[in-house]
Amino acid sequence: MTSPLTSTLEPIGESRPGSEWWRTAVIYQIYPRSFADADGDGIGDLAGITAHLDDLAALGVDAVWLSPFYRSPQKDAGYDVADYCDVDPLFGTLADFDDMLARAHAHGIRVIVDLVPNHSSDQHAWFQEALAAAPGSAARARYMFRDGQGEHGELPPNNWESVFGGPAWTRVPDGQWYLHLFDTSQPDFDWANPEVQEEFRRILRFWLDRGVDGFRVDVAHGLVKTDGLPDHLPTVDADPLTADSMGGGDEDVPYWGQDGVHEIYRDWNRVLAEYDGDRALCAEAWLPTVDRTALWVRPDEMHQAFNFPYLMTGWDAAELREVISESLRAFPAVGAPATWVLSNHDVVRHASRLALTAENPQGHGIGPDSPGQPIPEVGLRRARAATTIMLALPGSAYVFQGEELGLPEVIHLPDETRQDPTWFRTDGERYGRDGCRVPIPWVADAPAYGFSPSGASWLPQPEEWATLARSVQEADPDSTLWLYRSLLATRRAHALGTGALEWLTGYGDDVVAFRNGDVTVIANLGSEPVDLPAGTLLVASEEFDGTHLPADTAVWLTAD
Template sequence: MTVHHDLRTPDAPALRPDEKELGQEPRHWWRSAVIYQIYPRSFSDSSGDGVGDLPGITARLGELRELGVDAVWLSPFMTSPQKDAGYDVADYCDVDPIFGTLADFDALLAQAHELGLRVIVDLVPNHSSDRHEWFQRALTSPVGSPERARYIFRDGRGAQGDEPPNNWQSIFGGPAWTRITEPDGAPGQWYLHLFDASQPDFDWSQEEVKAEFRRILRFWLDRGVDGFRVDVAHGLVKDQEFPDYTPDPEAASMGGEETPAPYFEQAEVHEVYRDWRKVLEEYEGDRALCGEAWVSSVEKAALWVRPDEMHQTFNFQYLETPWEAGRLRRVINDSLSAFSAVGAPSTWVLSNHDVVRHATRLSLTGENPQGSGIGPDHPGLPDRETGLKRATAATALMLALPGSSYLYQGEELGLDEVHDLPDDARQDPTWFRTAGQRYGRDGCRVPLPWVADAPAFGFSAGESPWLPQPDRWNMLARDVQRADPESTLNLYRRMLELRAERRLGTGNLHWQHSEDEAVLIFTNRDVLVLANTGTQSVSLPAGHEVLLASSPLQGAQVPADCTVWLHRPED
């Protein structure tokens, strides 16, 4: 029996007139693109200082084109003191010297475009670095001055103002307020920092802040970038009453509660992105905005991608879904329905620079709150083979879905979370602000292995990498995997090649009936996909040609934790 839900990828709703010609695919690349996230510090180091850089990325772009991705997203490379790995920006319109120069960025962009790759840059609008010239001026300007108004300064509570304005806590742990010393030496006001104390929050009720970010957008658009990934896109605007608030301890650190925190999901934030959308539409070509919005449902996430706002938002509900058929089916249904209702593509993602790599995470049995990370004492750590098998099955399921997919650097090598970093090597602010109670995100940010028998596995020819690489990554290096036809790298290549050939990104999903509750079966164009999330093998459908399998099949049996793509005969 076939169950036709006809949950269409959003290539039909809200199309512009020039996209409605009969039989034409939508021209918007971001509707079906596979986008590869590059974490510049950890991708490739050309200078030998142990930190990845822009020339290192440029030199490796051909390998990403060979992999088969459509675009790259660069995590922050702008001028920064690097207190939070570049998410503390001191100058939004220049390149930090550890990554190179503006000329290096222009060369990277030109090479990417020559190879047919789009380039998305990370933009951090919720906060700046405390080294930003605006904040430095705020510290030396009087209370109530225009310079202070660019940030969120408030008087403290208590008779002497020596208590924070409210009880808000930093995402990284500890209070979200820090008191300054006024220019005359007296104890002064408090400023808000939802993240580290070195990351003061902008006041987005101020027109000057809005105008400055329009200028920043145009600076990078003028250079030719294809879009922006927007950090903390559900933040920016705060409840102006600044009420006390205690978050649900079970919720993700970045939000996602049913009743939003007073510093997340405020209605006025949508006006910011309507304004930005107008800026992007001033430019020729097809530029895109993608938001990092940690919200409680895909229906809420869809509010960020209404026709006059962003083009995409990350589907964190999908990322957080365990490897269970019933829950996966629900989130896929909900995603396709919610995003198509506003004319936007659904996005799919399994790993990024803020979460435990899915080659480890999907097989964990212990608790793993977002942002907390894992360490050597984490209960229920999977063996690497089990984790990788489940991860590749999950990726094969994801890449068969209609819409746009995001890959995180290194997942194509099957990299696991480096849970056993030495304590003295850790650099995430979360580790320090919680006095080691939470490990943070260093484990998913360890530099990539390129060459098995080279120093630093070919990541850097010079000093030790900024985070140490585990010896077990020797056999995961790219050169080893390129030579192995059964490697994870070559599986990713085959999946991306077939996804493009079969145009799965712009297809339609139709569920097929399965007698086994642990098995998902659907069709997308002429491909039938079977994902076995259970513990027992299941039979292959008869009369279908196997296109690929995420792990070796057992004759006509699909083993546990395996996804298969099959050619569906014409009806």
């Protein structure tokens, strides 16, 4: 495996039409509460992020995306926002944010922040005002309050179900109901209300004025609901995309992917265009096809959209070739990059997911009693190969904190430590997302494996974290950490983000083989070794004899 190459990033703020930074960037997702804890309370914070910016620069990423750090009662780990323009004391202060941003920029690392426009916390001043106001008031019109059905309004307005389980409606003392597609503590805004639209323009400008480089938009496909709020129940299906309550199925869902949402992002695009430096919008939009997803990134809307059809593709060469081909057709057709992703804070980490032997619908998570338990060695080997494929593809890519260490999903969390609302709202039927959110290990022999100086950790870390800690992998050139460094440096050196893919044939049905510029990528997803062509080895996901590519292994080559 080659060592990383020295690289530099273009200056922050530089803009070249058609060559904007977000078209090719590798962006590292930081889940702040689980990244690094500087003050010892067991919850990661902004100062912890700042302390590890050198490590991120050494890894070679172009930008970071921070999950929410705003004021919040933390009923859903910060995705229930009480104040969009302040930092929760758990994570620090606005001054800490400004310091982190300035130091990231000094490293050539851009900063994207999460924005949650579908819903607020029930502790948000607006919702508290709505609860105190009468039905039909201007305060209630900011949210989705409705009268109930039945003789006395005792039944909810429709039969919608929450993504987290249970009904999507909660009744207030005066008899009205409010919509919450997620937890009861997360009331949905009414985006038909001009006051809501103007408030989010203000929020965008607040953070843009501070210097952020863009926004990842939570539930970007959910803001607009079909007029009349018609009844709908998701179809139960074995396919994890179709069964996904976030909208990845083929059916028309009255609260996902409605046409009216596009005008919201056209408006936001105009706000970002007021600022220098190619500020970016990235959509979390769970949609059934890449063609549907591409509608979010037309030239006057968002700039990126996570490629969830790619993320949800299993370890199958034919399926991978198809989704890659479709992505590289659909996204460039609207002038956007494909935006690849394998893991994030909402999905089973791909070092475990790729070794599951039973269906696992998105959001259900895995725990001790889940069917099809992953085999760790198989999962890690496939994860390394999958990343080797992904980082060779043209476009942009996201990596989730800890995947550069090969972290698996934490399966054996004690029930009493779980915190995901999904676990509680389904009475333990679904394990939820805690398993991918466990604080990451930095130093093998330090308290909390270097996550916190006190040894505290908001979710318990497994003993195996000691062998996966960054301090251990730093000294091992065959580690997953060094694989990621090599991939990122070589990707930049060979300009793979701006390249073009050419499929290669003759390698068999179980092989993914393509050329991007001067780099040939061959990945063996089958069980039998594959003969390699002559060439210079740039990077390999596993050690091998240099001639016969083993199962679950991928390589980058250049011609001699």
